[in-house]
Amino acid sequence: MxxxxxxxxxxxxxxxxAAEDDPLFERRWQSVLAGGYEPxxxxxxxxxxxxxxxxxPSPVATVTPQEAGIAPTALAAAAVWAEAQNSTALLVARDGNLVFERYWQGSGRDTRFNPQSxxxxxxxxxxxxxxxxxxxxxxxxxxxxxxxxxxxxxxxxxxxxxxxxxxxxxxxxxxxxxxxxxxxxxxxxxxxxxxxxxxxxxxxxxxxxxxxxxxxxxxxxxxxxxxxxxxxxxxxxxxxxxxxxxxxxxxxxxxLDREGGMAITSCCILSRAVDWLRIGELFVNRGRHDGKQVVPEDWIEEMLEPSPGYPGYGYQVWTGNQQIGGERPPRVPLVPWQSEAFAAERVVLLHGHGGQRVYAMPDKRLVIVRAARQWPESWDDALLPNVIWRGTSAKGET
The missing domain is CATH 3.40.710.10 (DD-peptidase/beta-lactamase superfamily)
Incomplete structure (x- = not known):
């Protein structure tokens, strides 16, 4: 340490x-200006x-949509919408197996993205x-x-x-x-x-x-x-x-803030989109991965309990329905906006600036990851999870 x-x-x-000059800030600020960047x-x-x-890294297991019980038409519809929203990646997994993987704008499986918050x-x-x-x-x-x-x-x-x-x-x-x-x-x-x-x-x-x-x-x-x-x-x-x-x-x-300094923890684990499927699966598998308890099961449940200040938020994670209906907010609001209620019994939502998303739906053992580096045209947090969930058979169905 x-x-x-x-x-x-x-x-x-x-x-x-405000009293101390910070050469690192000045260098980074000028670089942001020169690049025309925003966060x-x-x-x-x-x-x-x-x-x-x-x-x-361990291998990513894959199955076909038919084997996973997910309608190809649902995956295709989700992909069309995701591409229209300036997405760079859309991935869907069921039961820990990758079912669908699509990239845009020059991205691929090994491309790192910024998951933001x-x-x-x-x-x-x-x-x-x-x-x-x-x-x-x-x-x-x-x-x-x-x-x-x-x-x-x-x-x-x-x-x-x-x-x-x-x-x-x-x-x-x-x-x-x-x-x-x-x-x-x-x-x-x-x-x-x-x-x-x-x-x-x-x-x-x-x-x-x-x-x-x-x-x-x-x-x-x-x-x-x-x-x-x-x-x-x-x-x-x-x-x-x-x-x-x-x-x-x-x-x-x-x-890092500086060489030998501290990492920023509130955002920016620069990583592959496919790896966030396994993070989402912790909420499907009650903290387990590959037969091992990685995060305590009771802690996963505690994280998802509604907070007193806002019932749609637990411990640093969004859970359940958020803003439903009314006028669509511009871009992607801090409190997620949905055109309709979630179809799944429970949706766990990891929410990052600009529409970085993980949706975990334990009832059908689904995880969806969406990544982007541009603002979407008309964001709706109900669309991807509802299209995929409705196109997924219940356990035991074909």
């Missing part, structure tokens, strides 16, 4: 956030430096493993047990559960700029800067914790710091040893 993260964090907190369109190979996430769900999976190992005692621990620099402060009493539910009561830290991409936005300076711990550790409470759903990227980064301190290893090492290798996934990478 990198040396003395606690000491480094305390040191940077002693300096006002969705930044190329995967733009990120520098990155931490490698070592995998142990789907990475948050991976952090929650790692939290369950850390609890099982006794490194984290409970989701009801006050965060100051791990962020010791918050001891004795009001914010130190916020629990890990409240943070996992995105109901921490902490400020966004954006000075009112929201998601505006401007160098005046502290969140932009954080995302392109040389210290991913500084802004999160500076956040102050603005509301009572546990009451209001307030999606906050920097709260996820705080949970990443918790996992590093509790596990005694860098985040990318925990990810490799506890999920990536056990699931048989290919090598991946995570952006």
């Amino acid at each position: 990198r040396p003395s993260l606690v000491a480094l964090s305390l040191a940077v907190l002693a300096v006002p956030l 969705l369109t930044i190329p995967v190979d733009w990120y520098d430096p990155v931490a490698e996430v070592e995998g142990a 789907m990475s948050k769900t991976v952090l929650a999976l790692l939290m369950g493993i850390a609890i099982e190992r006794g490194e984290v005692t409970s989701v009801d621990d006050p965060v100051s047990d791990y962020l010791t620099e918050w001891a004795g402060e009001k914010r130190g009493a916020i629990t890990l559960r409240q943070m996992l539910h995105m109901a921490s009561g902490l400020e966004q830290g954006d000075d009112g700029y929201g998601y505006e991409v401007t160098p005046e936005n502290p969140v932009v300076r954080h995302s392109l800067g040389s210290d991913y711990t500084r802004l999160p550790l500076s956040l102050e409470p603005v509301a009572a914790p546990g009451e209001t759903f307030d999606y906050n990227n920097n709260v996820n980064q705080l949970l990443g710091i918790v996992l590093e301190r509790a596990g005694g290893a860098d985040y990318e090492a925990l990810l490799s040893e506890r999920l990536w290798k056990p699931l048989g996934l290919a090598d991946a990478a995570m952006p």
Whole structure:
């Protein structure tokens, strides 16, 4: 693990956030401007430096749609719509077997993409493993047990559960700029800067914790710091040893704030779309892969329990129906929009900026992955899962 993260964090907190020049930010910001990029369109190979996430890739088992009990017409309809929505990949698996795989815009199976905030769900999976190992005692621990620099402060009493539910009561830290991409936005300076711990550790409470759903990227980064301190290893090492290798996934990478620094945990596990099928299958198989319990079964269920602040969100994962009907929002909204209710009894939704998606439907043992690097024309979160689910036979049917 990198040396003395606690000491480094305390040191940077002693300096006002706006007071320090950051050459790395300036270089990255100028590169973003020169490339005409926004967060969705930044190329995967733009990120520098990155931490490698070592995998142990195992073969991808495939079956035909007929063997899987999925109508080819349903898969074809899903592919036509996905291509029209500027997708780069669409994959469908049933019972852990790849049934359908289609790529566009020069992508292929070994092409890495940016899953954006789907990475948050991976952090929650790692939290369950850390609890099982006794490194984290409970989701009801006050965060100051791990962020010791918050001891004795009001914010130190916020629990890990409240943070996992995105109901921490902490400020966004954006000075009112929201998601505006401007160098005046502290969140932009954080995302392109040389210290991913500084802004999160500076956040102050603005509301009572546990009451209001307030999606906050920097709260996820705080949970990443918790996992590093509790596990005694860098985040990318925990990810490799506890999920990536056990699931048989290919090598991946995570952006670092600087050489020897911390990985960003709220997004950006640069990886293959096909590997996200196995992450989705953890929600179908109750945490098991290839006969082994990778994530505790009771933790998978706990992750999916509705949060008090918003019933469509659990521990860093979206679950069940979201916004249904009414006027279609532009692009892809933060809270997913559906033209109709989900057809499946339960849908687990991993949601990344720009429409990166994993849909897991345990009742028919289905997982769908969709990737993109451009905004869709008219997004609807009900379409892919409902077309595939309705075209899939029930167990035992042909």
